[in-house]
Amino acid sequence: MPPLGTMSATPPGPDLDVVIIGAGISGIDAAYHLVTTRPEHRFAVLEAKPDIGGTWHTHRFPGIRSDSDLFTFGFGWKPWTGVPIATAQEILAYLNEAIDENDLRRHMRFDHSVERADWNSETSFWSLTVRRAGGTETLTCRFLWVCAGYYRHAAGYQPRWPGMRDYGGRIVHPQQWPDDLDHAGKRVVVIGSGATAATLIPALAETAAHVTMLQRSPTYYYPRPARDAFIDTLRALDLPATWEHEILRRKFLHEQRIVTRRSFEEPDALAADLIAMVRSCLGEDFDIATHFTPRYRPWRQRLAVVPDGDLFVAIRSGRASVVTDGIVRFTPGGLELATGEALEADIIVTATGLVLNVLGDISLRVDGAPVDVSQCWTHRGVMLSGVPNLAMVFGYLRSSWTLRADLVSAYVCRLLAHMAARPATSVVPLLRAGEIGMPARPWIDPENFNAGYILRGLDIMPKQGDRQPWVMTQDYFDDRETLPAADLEDGTLVYGQSAIRNGS
Structure with missing residues (x-):
């Protein structure tokens, strides 16, 4: 035929x-x-x-x-x-x-x-x-x-909060990032704590006056080195590219399988391991219980990889911080939170999803x-x-x-x-x-x-x-x-x- x-x-x-x-x-x-x-x-x-x-x-x-x-x-x-x-x-x-x-x-x-x-x-x-x-x-x-x-x-998920029209700064969604947005020297609040926020915050913190990650509830993170020692060792052997790729593919598949299996069979132990990784990045004095201890089982939402722990490096340096609270309304100068705190911001980024x-x-x-x-x-x-x-x-x-x-x-x-x-x-x-x-x-x-x-x-x-x-x-x-x-x-x-x- x-x-x-x-x-x-x-x-x-x-x-x-x-x-x-x-x-x-x-x-x-x-x-x-x-x-x-x-x-x-x-x-x-x-x-x-x-x-x-x-x-x-x-x-x-x-x-x-x-x-x-x-x-x-x-x-x-x-x-x-x-x-x-x-x-x-x-x-x-x-x-x-x-x-x-x-x-x-x-x-x-x-x-x-x-x-x-x-x-x-x-x-x-x-x-x-x-x-x-x-x-x-x-x-x-x-x-x-x-x-x-x-x-x-064409557009990401954008919740509507009271007072958004009163806000005097700029509101942006990561999915429609403006080419003309200058965040240098600005106070930035990023609403959300998923993979997008974890990626965005360290980059913004390089030049912003300060970046605050505002989350309603914590997320699981997986800090790991940006470079992998096994990869460097393998590449030193000068294997054919297809062999090297297949070996590394199998390595990462094996790791994914282990983490996924543990999320079903031993979720508490996996959660403890992930939280311990974050604690090792932020130190024992940081309030991990409030800001980095999620209420759900690992892998019920995407696990956010943080290369070289760059999100936590930004937080430890003081260039970024995390606030766990609800939003009551936008104000002319920023946000009013459920605890009564006022969060001032020149730019608010709504990393609120797809x-x-x-x-x-x-x-x-x-x-x-x-x-x-x-x-x-x-x-x-x-x-x-x-x-x-x-x-x-x-x-x-x-x-x-x-x-x-x-x-x-x-x-x-x-x-x-x-x-x-x-x-x-x-x-x-x-x-x-x-x-x-x-x-x-x-x-x-x-x-x-x-x-x-x-x-x-x-x-x-x-x-x-x-x-x-x-x-x-x-x-x-x-x-x-x-x-x-x-x-x-x-x-x-x-x-x-x-x-x-x-x-x-």
């Missing part, structure tokens, strides 16, 4: 076989897999922004860096040769190298925002409404691969009927019940996002090959008779992961069941065995041919 969408019958076939939405790390990985395993497919990567990078293009606040090690956050097919925790600039350079080394840029179309996708069962096409500088255009494809991430890039979204906020229709994604069942965390020829990427919350993106890429390419061999022009996940009525579970179990952005957005996400293939595992070590071995003829994937034979 010719590749999807290369048929010459009338009416004509689709413009492309595959459209990838998003040129961030997931979209680049998808493009690489298509080029290397399905070179006969015509595809394009549509990116709403003017350049590649996704998260690393959106976030431009001072100190921006990864909160996962690059040996697992980077691609399995391109060795990372830098330090484990990297800056946004280093990551963007790496992504651009990966694109150019594999000639992927010619497939990319920037400033192309997909607003709507309509599936037609008669033709087995997706018809995409794409907004670009000159207006809108329609683009058709056989298969839609959504790599648009998991949060809304807005979760699904499928890049694309309006989805199947044969004219709107699709409510929250009513769909996830098929292996990749496809959606009742939605043909569509795959989505949602990475891991406790491991690096790219680990799952890479597994999904291999799975989708295997599915495309299976469709070509069968042959079929469409595939749609459907529940079997015995699965109808199975218990519905949330996309992410809030008992195991309760970050604010997840809890705020669970109602828009697909549901999952209590058995495969209707489960989103969030477990790399399970997925790396089950996804490559998944049966594509288990009866839950229903294949078809288009009623109008435009190329099958």
